[in-house]
Amino acid sequence: MGASYQEGAERFYDLFGEKDDVEFYVDQAMKYGGKALELGVGTARLAIQLARAGVEAWGIDTSQHMLDAAEKNIAEEDPETQERLHMVLGNAVDFRLPEKFSMICFPSCSFDHILDPMDQRAALLNIKKHLAPEGYYVFDLYLVKELKADKEWFVQRKELEDGAKVIRSGYHVTKPEQRLMSLDMWYDHVVDGRVAKRFYEGSDVYVHDVEGVRALLDETGYMIVEEYGDHHGNPYEEGDGLIVFVTRPKKQ
Template sequence: MNPDTPADDASILYYDADYPSLEIGSACRDDVAALVRMGLLGDVGFYGEQAAAHGGPILELGCGTGRIAIPLARMGFTVWAVDVAEAMLDQLRAKLAAESPDVRARVRIIHQNAADLDVPGLAASLVLLPFNLLMMQPDQDQARRALAAAARHLAPDGRFALDIMNPATLPQEADSAPAPSQPRRNPRTGNPYIRHAQISAVNRRRVQHVTGWYDELLPDGGIHTTRFAFDWRMIDRADLTTMLAEVGLVIDQLAGDFDGSPWTEDSRRIVAAGRRAP
């Protein structure tokens, strides 16, 4: 989420419906299809493999409602779960209430902006910046500060891992015609809904404005409409590499998907892991 996203923004209210978890609660075939469409299938497994290889404690920047943090805590890792949106953290707390006491105890929730993060004494073995966290920072300075915060809280021999969209595969020009999503179902109400999105052209700061609304079909046949808006900044491989170098980090593993497939200019995502620069 952007740092200034209000609690009643539809992106927060429908987050778990848009980005379903295959690990938390019951999953269905439609959930798998939704993750495939968004290029997210396998992200929890990827970060779980990073944790298994490098250990904890783990710092997750942009934890959202816990779709990565909770599975990692179930694996036995202590997770410092950071998010700027208190409404997202409230959803995480509600999910943790259904977990065992041991899992609940392993998740340390922190309400802070990633770019300003300050957790005295934390030296994480693994720092995660998943699911476009860097793209949701409003400008390059904030993205660089988020990476600096990651480096600042990283143990000397620690590792980082992240993923962002590859901007070469995203539309760059304005499209004011509302693009409807595939129908989904709101897990809280059971009602079907469709998301409509409009995009601006990418501006000189490489920022694109995305707006739209969700139409949820009510049992009485009515439609409940909730609006959303966010900005995201295009970050290509060269830009990412430069920002990491500026905070003393370097990529040593790069892939185009969570399955480890080699990165190419046509890859949908940039999936990277690395360490402190020598």
């Protein structure tokens, strides 16, 4: 299993997923002009911002639940913004679109949902096929300082505007031999002191390391244009917990 993102997850995903990457990806898309494609588009949190900025934005996702949430969010936008958005069910590994894009992005570290190194290669080759000449592939990844066998619980809590709260508890297990981290999460929607609904969400991620990704990019025909350590333009430094790659196909 890679990511499930089944029923319920889409309801609370953005609540716990505060990100400061919107300006970065909008700037990237504006810089390259043309159409943008977001892989793992989720609830269209970012794609909507691209479209609001005037970019024709396409989104691909493996989860129909996330796409349904995206369509709901898109329906609240003005008609011009809606017209610039196109959501498609598909997998980064083997999707086919009759379009070429100036920027393809895989934000929120979601490339790590592709678990099998052969599929990671296939995805990079497939992405390349969908890039316009002079197109860029931009993505980010979490990094861990030391990959070791580990098990850990965590709990987070968010208050909703109506006074209810959502408690997210989770358990993750790291298996260093396979570079995999499995995550189980439960969302408890608590209304008047009682659990009104509980959603489960499970996913596995592949824990990349910088050298491995650089090699994978090189092998699949990409050159690295920039490596940032955050979404604010600071260069990546060894030991950073995040890396943002700006890449493009190598010149033939």
